[in-house]
Amino acid sequence: MSHVRQQIREAAAIVLTGLAISGSRVFQNRLRPLKDADLPCLLINTDDEDIETIGFTADAPQERRLTLMIRALAKQSLTLDDTLDNMLAEIESALARQTFGGLAKSLLLEKISIEMNDDLEKPVGVASAHYQLTYYTATGNPGTAL
């Protein structure tokens, strides 16, 4: 039984696969460097999570607020900022009102951050969409969303 975090990450990858710009180049928790053939792409990470246990019973429900990070990456000489903004538009549209099949109770876009760098043979940009996702589990049962 996989953790709900993993189920959410995998569900997000399914929803975000096939967008016009990034296509099938959607990676979960990727550690190896991306090559030109991998770009433009989306990186999906399930990051920090705040947990509040509601009650004192052995199986008390836990409210979990997970940071779901979607990073859009592109490497190109011209109009890099336009490409990143277009990728963000596609992400936001795809994730609007998403519950990932009932795993999430809410999904809120909290912040967008942009970074650009010209160290390589073409400029590289990263647009990061920080989502706060709320889901519930029972204590001791992290593989089943309530």
Added chain:
Amino acid sequence: MFDAADLAVFVDADMPGYVSATVNGQRVNGLFRARYAETFGFVGGTQPGLRVHDSLAVLEGDSVLIGAAVYTVATIEPAEPGFNLLKLETV
């Protein structure tokens, strides 16, 4: 003060990375490197750069042809005495 003859020793056909490039239409001898690099910790690529005499008239945005590869000059940085490093961007 280095003169052209002194500097020519450093840009010689026997030197690793030696190229005869075309910079904005001018034939120029230089030392070319394009080592592997990463940015943001997860995007790989190269850092192409051409060392040329600092007497070369060149501006950011000028075109550079090295073999069949076409670049533009992204930035011009002072390098060793008598040389500039042209940081290149692929077209």
